[in-house]
Amino acid sequence: MFRLYQRSLTTRPLLTQSLTTAVLFAVGDITAQQVVEKKGWQKHELARTGRMFAYGGAVFGPAATTWFKILSQKVVLRNKNAEILARVACDQLIFAPTFIGIFLSTMAVLEGGSPKEKLDKSYWPALSTNWMVWPFVQMANFKFVPLHHRVLAVNVVSIGWNCYLSMVNSK
Numbered sequence: 001m002f003r004l005y006q007r008s009l010t011t012r013p014l015l016t017q018s019l020t021t022a023v024l025f026a027v028g029d030i031t032a033q034q035v036v037e038k039k040g041w042q043k044h045e046l047a048r049t050g051r052m053f054a055y056g057g058a059v060f061g062p063a064a065t066t067w068f069k070i071l072s073q074k075v076v077l078r079n080k081n082a083e084i085l086a087r088v089a090c091d092q093l094i095f096a097p098t099f100i101g102i103f104l105s106t107m108a109v110l111e112g113g114s115p116k117e118k119l120d121k122s123y124w125p126a127l128s129t130n131w132m133v134w135p136f137v138q139m140a141n142f143k144f145v146p147l148h149h150r151v152l153a154v155n156v157v158s159i160g161w162n163c164y165l166s167m168v169n170s171k
Helices: 002-011 013-036 046-074 080-110 115-144 147-170
Strands: none
Touching: 002 013, 002 147, 013 046, 013 147, 046 080, 046 147, 080 115, 080 147, 115 147
């Protein structure tokens, strides 16, 4: 299975990472609904899981793949530890605030709600929680994980994060 994934990363990296992201975003929502919220399968909101799948594959997967490539090409310093810190700073001060806003706004539109209301209610709690988790994850990611596996590494950690985001969004 991992060999097939590796081959797909080589031949179609954007598609592979986008599909992986879609599946793991859906897994995060299923985890939120079944493990945390304890809804049971009878009350499981398939549309909610579908929205997370679609957002992960169509928006976040391509964006994260492109973002990591940009960081690896544009944020290059002689001191590799300073380079990691600069990449984490860019990630947390540019990408995270932007994509938390995009996520919440997109979900509001897909749910037929108001992006402004969703952002007013959920943006700051989500962003401040992000800053408690992701800088440490990204430091390890930029230090130890090769570029072509960074989206996968983020996606694995994101199962828990997407569980959180899905719960924040559903309130």
